Amino acid sequence: SQTIHQWPATLVQPVGSPLSLECTVEGTSNPNLYWYRQAAGRGLQLLFYSVGIGQISSEVPQNLSASRPQDRQFILSSKKLLLSDSGFYLCAGGGSSYEQYFGPGTRLTVT
Amino acid sequence: KNQVEQSPQSLIILEGKNCTLQCNYTVSPFSNLRWYKQDTGRGPVSLTIMTFSENTKSNGRYTATLDADTKQSSLHITASQLSDSASYICVVSERGGTASKLTFGTGTRLQVTL
Numbered sequence: 001s002q003t004i005h006q007w008p009a010t011l012v013q014p015v016g017s018p019l020s021l022e023c024t025v026e027g028t029s030n031p032n033l034y035w036y037r038q039a040a041g042r043g044l045q046l047l048f049y050s051v052g053i054g055q056i057s058s059e060v061p062q063n064l065s066a067s068r069p070q071d072r073q074f075i076l077s078s079k080k081l082l083l084s085d086s087g088f089y090l091c092a093g094g095g096s097s098y099e100q101y102f103g104p105g106t107r108l109t110v111t
Numbered sequence: 112k113n114q115v116e117q118s119p120q121s122l123i124i125l126e127g128k129n130c131t132l133q134c135n136y137t138v139s140p141f142s143n144l145r146w147y148k149q150d151t152g153r154g155p156v157s158l159t160i161m162t163f164s165e166n167t168k169s170n171g172r173y174t175a176t177l178d179a180d181t182k183q184s185s186l187h188i189t190a191s192q193l194s195d196s197a198s199y200i201c202v203v204s205e206r207g208g209t210a211s212k213l214t215f216g217t218g219t220r221l222q223v224t225l
Contacts, residue, residue: 004154043200043217044155090154100145100202100213102154 002027004103006091012109019064019078021106023091026072033074034092034100035066044090050074086110113138115203115216123222128191132219134184134201142206146175146186149198149218158186158199191223 003026013019025031032051036044046059048066056066063082067075074091091103115136124130136144143162147155159168159175161184167176172189188195198218205212 006154041217043215046213088152092154100157102147102156105152105154107152 002031002093002095002101004091004093004101006089006103006106008106009104010107010109012111013081014111015083016080019076019081019085019108021076021089021091021108023074023076023093023103024072025074025093028072028093028095030071031093031095032099033068035064035074035076036090036092038088038090038105040087048076081110083110113203113205113212113214115201115214117199117201117216117219119219120217121220121222123224124191126191126193126223126225129187129189130191130221132186132188132199132201132221134186134203134216136182136184136201136203136214138182138203138205138214140206141179141182142204144175144177144184144204145202146173146184147200147202149200151197155200188221191221193223193225196221196223 005024034049035047038044048058050056050068053068064078086109089106092100094100118133143160145160146158148158149155158170158173161168161177163179174187177184198220200218201216203214
C-alpha cells in the first residue's frame with residue numbers, strides 16, 4: 001500500500017516570508033499527486049495536482065505554486081506568505097484519479 | 112455545479128449507540144463515492160468506496176449505502192466507540208474526470224461521549 005509523508009507537521013511563519021512544504025510517496029511509482037487546503041470547518045479545496053514529473057495543474061489562482069522535481073516528490077511553495085494562506089495543508093497520492101491516500105497534513109499559521 | 116452536501120453538520124452520541132450520517136450529491140456523471148474518516152489534525156483515511164453498481168459496503172462497524180437513483184449515501188456506525196470521534200467526509204468522483212473532478216463534502220463532525 002502507499003504511504004504519504006509530509007513535513008513539517010506544524011509551521012508558524014510571518015507574513016511575507018517564503019514557504020516550502022514537502023511531500024513524498026512510498027509504495028508506488030508514477031503516482032498522481034495532489035495538494036489540498038482545508039480551512040477550519042470547511043471542506044478540502046484542491047490546489048494543485050500532478051500526473052507526472054514537471055506536470056502541474058493549478059485549480060485556483062493564488063499566492064502558492066507547486067513543483068514536482070522527482071516522480072514521488074511534490075513541493076508546495078510560496079515566495080511571500082499572506083495571512084489568508086493559513087490553513088491545514090494535505091498532500092495526497094494515488095495510482096489513478098480516484099485513488100487518494102492522504103498524508104498526515106501540515107498546520108500552517110501565518111502571523 | 113457539482114455539489115456534495117452532508118448532514119448533520121455535527122452530532123453527539125453516547126458510546127455504544129448507533130448513528131447514521133447522510134450525504135446527498137449532484138455530481139454527474141457519477142463514478143464512485145468514498146467515505147473518509149478524519150481525526151482532528153490528521154489526514155483523512157478511506158473507510159469505503161462504492162461504484163454505481165454497489166449499494167452497500169461494510170468496513171468493520173462502518174456500513175455505507177448508496178442509492179445512485181436518488182443520489183444519496185449514508186454511513187452507519189454501529190456500537191460507537193470513543194475512537195469514532197472524528198469528522199466524516201463524503202467524496203464523489205465524476206466519471207471520466209481528472210483529479211479536479213472530485214467533489215468533497217464539508218463533513219460531519221461526530222463526537223462520541225461516555
